[in-house]
Amino acid sequence: MKLSAGVEWSIHCCVVLSQAEQPVPSARLAELHGVSKAYLAKHLHQLARAGLILPSEGRDGGYALARVAGEITVLQVVQAIDGERPAFRCTEIRQQGVLAQPPEKCLEACGIAKVMADAERAWRDSLAGTTIADLAASLDTSRLDEVL
Amino acid sequence: MKLSAGVEWSIHCCVVLSQAEQPVPSARLAELHGVSKAYLAKHLHQLARAGLILPSEGRDGGYALARVAGEITVLQVVQAIDGERPAFRCTEIRQQGVLAQPPEKCLEACGIAKVMADAERAWRDSLAGTTIADLAASLDTSRLDEVL
DNA sequence: GCGTGCATACTCGGATATAAGCTGTCCGAGTAGAGGGGG
DNA sequence: CCCCCTCTACTCGGACAGCTTATATCCGAGTATGCACGC
Numbered sequence: 001m002k003l004s005a006g007v008e009w010s011i012h013c014c015v016v017l018s019q020a021e022q023p024v025p026s027a028r029l030a031e032l033h034g035v036s037k038a039y040l041a042k043h044l045h046q047l048a049r050a051g052l053i054l055p056s057e058g059r060d061g062g063y064a065l066a067r068v069a070g071e072i073t074v075l076q077v078v079q080a081i082d083g084e085r086p087a088f089r090c091t092e093i094r095q096q097g098v099l100a101q102p103p104e105k106c107l108e109a110c111g112i113a114k115v116m117a118d119a120e121r122a123w124r125d126s127l128a129g130t131t132i133a134d135l136a137a138s139l140d141t142s143r144l145d146e147v148l
Numbered sequence: 149m150k151l152s153a154g155v156e157w158s159i160h161c162c163v164v165l166s167q168a169e170q171p172v173p174s175a176r177l178a179e180l181h182g183v184s185k186a187y188l189a190k191h192l193h194q195l196a197r198a199g200l201i202l203p204s205e206g207r208d209g210g211y212a213l214a215r216v217a218g219e220i221t222v223l224q225v226v227q228a229i230d231g232e233r234p235a236f237r238c239t240e241i242r243q244q245g246v247l248a249q250p251p252e253k254c255l256e257a258c259g260i261a262k263v264m265a266d267a268e269r270a271w272r273d274s275l276a277g278t279t280i281a282d283l284a285a286s287l288d289t290s291r292l293d294e295v296l
Numbered sequence: 297g298c299g300t301g302c303a304t305a306c307t308c309g310g311a312t313a314t315a316a317g318c319t320g321t322c323c324g325a326g327t328a329g330a331g332g333g334g335g
Numbered sequence: 336c337c338c339c340c341t342c343t344a345c346t347c348g349g350a351c352a353g354c355t356t357a358t359a360t361c362c363g364a365g366t367a368t369g370c371a372c373g374c
Contacts, residue, residue: 034245058328097182119274126267206367
């Protein structure tokens with residue numbers, strides 16, 4: 001189980017955008033963090049598709065937060081980049097092989113799938129408890145005013 | 149973020165092994181669940197390396213649980229297959245690029261890394277709250293006596 | 297009848313191909329802004 | 336002096352390679368069992 005590195009980049013970018021008054025181009029965000037420009041652009045595009053940030057084209061264009069930072073949770077950013085599909089996917093092997101259960105006994109979800117789903121729910125709940133505004137408050141944003 | 153399918157196989161196998169009195173060969177476990185024999189053997193080997201199951205060689209050999217089912221948690225199985233490395237790895241991009249922070253300000257962990265670590269801790273705690281014995285009690289193990 | 301040795305068949309374990317997804321890069325379509333020209 | 340047009344430069348967006356990881360498979364080393372033989 002590995003989370004895309006783009007998640008880290010995206011969260012950092014959202015924190016920066018929360019402090020910006022004007023749209024920030026993807027290339028600028030890339031050099032601010034020292035990462036690949038084109039690859040970061042890919043992730044920012046995903047954030048835009050998810051409705052978290054708003055793109056503006058043309059000269060002086062760039063990205064801006066679609067909502068106030070306090071209404072964007074870390075979970076939303078993670079799911080925008082990583083997708084909303086659960087990490088554990090039950091393949092219903094209880095219905096396969098020699099000891100296959102009949103379908104009428106499989107109306108309810110598999111006990112194993114339940115445990116994994118509960119764990120992922122705990123994970124999501126934890127991520128949903130922090131917003132970009134919370135991160136901006138904890139991180140040092142003093143230098144942002146110089147460069148934005 | 150995607151969890152290996154071997155995790156699901158391994159948990160099912162542990163539940164079966166908890167009901168078995170004799171060692172069960174990997175090939176038998178594979179046909180019980182209708183999965184690839186050789187690939188399952190790879191995962192069972194990982195479980196053995198983690199100390200969760202004990203292999204016995206030679207004729208009538210196979211795998212048996214190393215401890216009673218109540219002392220094997222789902223988390224241990226997941227970590228044995230998927231590894232113990234966290235899904236999110238902070239690459240310290242706060243120290244890179246134009247707005248790089250000086251090292252003396254990075255003695256503490258990054259706020260983003262903290263949030264992700266907390267979420268993963270909640271995920272692990274949830275998985276650690278269920279044992280193989282709990283799963284065996286919830287799943288229907290009536291047909292196991294016939295085939296073991 | 298009992299102990300010993302051997303052959304055998306079965307087990308696990310590691311080394312080897314194949315496919316998928318993440319990582320990284322490039323170029324093209326579209327647009328907001330600036331500048332120049334005309335009224 | 337003001338308005339309009341064009342041109343440009345800059346933006347995002349999607350299409351294209353490289354690489355690590357997961358998936359699937361095969362064959363070889365090692366061993367407990369069962370049988371046959373000898374005592």
